[in-house]
Amino acid sequence: MPRRQVHVTGTAEAAPLRAALGALRTALGVPSGFPPDVLAEAEAAARSPHPPGRPPDGRADATGLPLFTVDPPGSTDLDQAMHLERRPGGGYRVHYAIADVAAFVTPGGAVDAEAHRRVQTLYFPDGRVPLHPPVLSEGAASLLPDRTVPALLWRIDLDAHGRNVATDVRRALVRSRARLDYATVQRLIDTGTAEEPLALLREVGRLREEQEVARGGVSLPVPEQEVSESDGGYLLEYRPPRPADAWNAQISLLTGMAAADLMTAAGTGVLRTLPAPSTDGAVARLRRSAEALGVPWPHHVSYAALVRGLDPAEPRNAAFLQDCTTLLRGAAYTVFTDGRVPSPAVHAAVADEYTHCTAPLRRLVDRYAGELCVAAVAGREPPEWVRAALPALPDRMAEGARLANRVERESVDVVEAALLMDRVGEVFTGTVVDVRDGDPRTGTVHLGAPAVVARLESPDAPLPLGERIEVRLTRAYPGREKALFVPA
Numbered sequence: 103m104p105r106r107q108v109h110v111t112g113t114a115e116a117a118p119l120r121a122a123l124g125a126l127r128t129a130l131g132v133p134s135g136f137p138p139d140v141l142a143e144a145e146a147a148a149r150s151p152h153p154p155g156r157p158p159d160g161r162a163d164a165t166g167l168p169l170f171t172v173d174p175p176g177s178t179d180l181d182q183a184m185h186l187e188r189r190p191g192g193g194y195r196v197h198y199a200i201a202d203v204a205a206f207v208t209p210g211g212a213v214d215a216e217a218h219r220r221v222q223t224l225y226f227p228d229g230r231v232p233l234h235p236p237v238l239s240e241g242a243a244s245l246l247p248d249r250t251v252p253a254l255l256w257r258i259d260l261d262a263h264g265r266n267v268a269t270d271v272r273r274a275l276v277r278s279r280a281r282l283d284y285a286t287v288q289r290l291i292d293t294g295t296a297e298e299p300l301a302l303l304r305e306v307g308r309l310r311e312e313q314e315v316a317r318g319g320v321s322l323p324v325p326e327q328e329v330s331e332s333d334g335g336y337l338l339e340y341r342p343p344r345p346a347d348a349w350n351a352q353i354s355l356l357t358g359m360a361a362a363d364l365m366t367a368a369g370t371g372v373l374r375t376l377p378a379p380s381t382d383g384a385v386a387r388l389r390r391s392a393e394a395l396g397v398p399w400p401h402h403v404s405y406a407a408l409v410r411g412l413d414p415a416e417p418r419n420a421a422f423l424q425d426c427t428t429l430l431r432g433a434a435y436t437v438f439t440d441g442r443v444p445s446p447a448v449h450a451a452v453a454d455e456y457t458h459c460t461a462p463l464r465r466l467v468d469r470y471a472g473e474l475c476v477a478a479v480a481g482r483e484p485p486e487w488v489r490a491a492l493p494a495l496p497d498r499m500a501e502g503a504r505l506a507n508r509v510e511r512e513s514v515d516v517v518e519a520a521l522l523m524d525r526v527g528e529v530f531t532g533t534v535v536d537v538r539d540g541d542p543r544t545g546t547v548h549l550g551a552p553a554v555v556a557r558l559e560s561p562d563a564p565l566p567l568g569e570r571i572e573v574r575l576t577r578a579y580p581g582r583e584k585a586l587f588v589p590a
Contacts, residue, residue: 119520122581123228126512130505132224136235139212144235147206147213148242151252164255165277169199170300171245172350175283178240179223179232181461181468183253183278184353186302193267194260194306198357199253199276201243203234203462203469209487213238218491221502223464224509227517232464239463247278254472258360264309269360271475288346307349310356319453320406321348321355322430323414324423327514327553338521338552342414354460355452361475362447362455368478369441372471372495373457376433378450384429388422394568395535397422405429421535421548424555435467435496439489467499515584518554522578522585529574529590534558537567547573547587556585565589 127134136144169183185197207213217233224231232239245251255274259267282290282300290296291304314321325340358374365371379385385405392399392408395418399408409426412419430451435458436444449456459471470488477484535555536546542564548555558565558573572590577583 118523118580119517120228122516122520123226123513125581126509126516127226127231130509130512132231132505132509133220136216137212140216141235141237143208143212144206144237147208148237151205151242160273161252162255162272162274164197164199164253164274165250167197167255167276168299169197169245169276169278170280170282171247171278172282172284172287172303172346175285177281177283178244178246179230179463180245180278180281181463182354183245183276184299184303186299186306188298188302189259192262194264194302194309196256196258196260196306196353196356198256198258198353198460199245199274199278200256200357200460200468200472201245201463202252202254202273202472203238203243204473205252205273206238206243207234207469209485217466217469218498221466221498222506224506226509227513233466234463243463245276245278247281250275250277252276254476256357256360258356260306260309264306264313266356266360266363269364269479271361271364271472271479273476284344284346284350287350288344291346303346303349303353307345307352310352311348314352314355314453315406315410317453318406320409320451321351322409322423322426322451323348323412324427325414325420327517338518338554340415340417340420340553342420355456357460358456358458359452359454361459361471362457364475364478365457365471366438366443366447366455368474369443370439370484370489370492371437371457371474372467372492373436373438373444373447373455374433374449375436375444375447376430376450376452377446379429388426388429391425391535392422395422395533396568417533417548417550421533421555425535435499437492437496439492466502467495470495514555516580518556518585519578519583520580521552522554522575523580526575526578529572530587531570532558532573532587533570534565534567537565547571549573554585556587558587558589560589563589 167185169185171180171183173180181201183199187195189195220233223233253274253276254271255276257270261267291301323343325342328339328341362373389399397418414420414423438444447455457471458465459468462468462472473488474484530549532547532549534545535548538544543560545558545565547558573587574590576586576588578585
């Protein structure tokens with residue numbers, strides 16, 4: 103069963119956990135800092151952006167647009183800022199500013215080379231390993247409030263049903279007015295105290311969700327694991343996503359689809375593709391998983407309809423939704439040039455053509471997608487440095503994704519072991535959510551409290567898939583022994 107990303111709140115400075123996470127970074131070869139030449143170049147760019155090939159003239163002044171950002175609390179690497187408004191005569195206008203990383207990065211320079219080596223920001227429970235030096239990613243290039251910064255400013259017009267009717271993107275200077283977190287956004291909208299640009303996030307988000315349903319797409323509301331301090335110790339709990347999380351994601355999704363449209367029309371681009379799952383294989387396995395977990399799935403109900411109706415706060419549903427992420431395996435980046443758009447070119451979960459373009463501070467490919475879209479709207483060829491890098495991008499991104507996935511999986515193991523190490527021998531109640539093919543005595547148990555998904559081994563009898571059972575913790579030590587349970 104795939105693991106969840108873990109977020110730590112509070113200091114979480116238990117010595118074994120801190121040491122194990124440090125050892126994990128070393129074992130995975132994660133860089134501990136940036137080389138001096140990269141830092142020097144980044145600091146110079148932060149003082150004076152617009153490297154060779156990126157002149158400042160022609161950039162629109164959009165600093166009067168009251169943009170706002172929505173990110174996790176305390177975030178400083180802010181890629182996106184938005185403003186929503188109603189269009190005269192009906193419909194909506196979405197302004198979406200994306201950090202213009204290319205304004206600070208010289209093609210072929212030290213920062214560029216280091217970004218190609220790192221590929222994407224890595225997230226550990228106790229901190230992140232950034233793609234770009236913090237002087238850029240958390241400073242000059244970040245869309246922090248009350249600062250004038252360069253951005254790629256998208257303008258997407260929607261009709262009254264939330265359908266995209268017009269797209270534009272160009273370089274601009276922008277100035278965000280507010281840095282909001284998800285909980286604050288949800289509270290302001292729920293209490294009716296949000297000003298219209300923010301209040302429209304619910305309206306536009308819901309319309310875009312309806313459009314997702316209409317085209318057959320699906321978003322997985324997978325709960326996250328959060329570690330928090332409590333009475334001198336630590337708790338591991340599930341946090342189901344809020345509606346505001348999904349509405350915000352729909353704006354990013356909308357932009358990624360609009361970017362794919364621009365690139366396919368221009369004939370050069372990079373798409374995020376995902377093949378449709380096999381109904382005889384992957385979907386059939388999920389049906390068996392749903393039955394075992396006690397998640398009702400009538401035969402006349404589609405996979406997408408089922409997922410949309412599940413409450414992720416229910417442990418069985420959370421386990422099944424996590425299992426559903428197996429259908430996302432096989433996602434890739436697909437480059438095309440000279441009008442030779444691949445077929446099929448869609449992302450099966452999006453149910454349309456789609457690309458990554460909204461997180462250039464944290465993901466290498468997004469900088470290139472943004473440049474391709476700006477060129478497409480301007481009716482000119484992409485810069486040579488973009489075209490030269492395209493062929494190698496899919497492999498670089500695949501390597502980065504493999505490392506990021508490993509960081510996520512092993513970080514979860516470390517955190518779970520750290521929080522359980524003093525509870526070896528205790529009995530817990532959990533649900534058997536997976537049984538290994540060919541070895542029914544080995545599987546996975548999903549605990550409700552604490553929020554743990556760990557290995558389960560039976561010494562003799564097969565494990566009862568889908569049943570709630572008592573299990574005993576037999577080992578757990580961060581960095582040395584993953585949490586292991588046996589039937590009690």
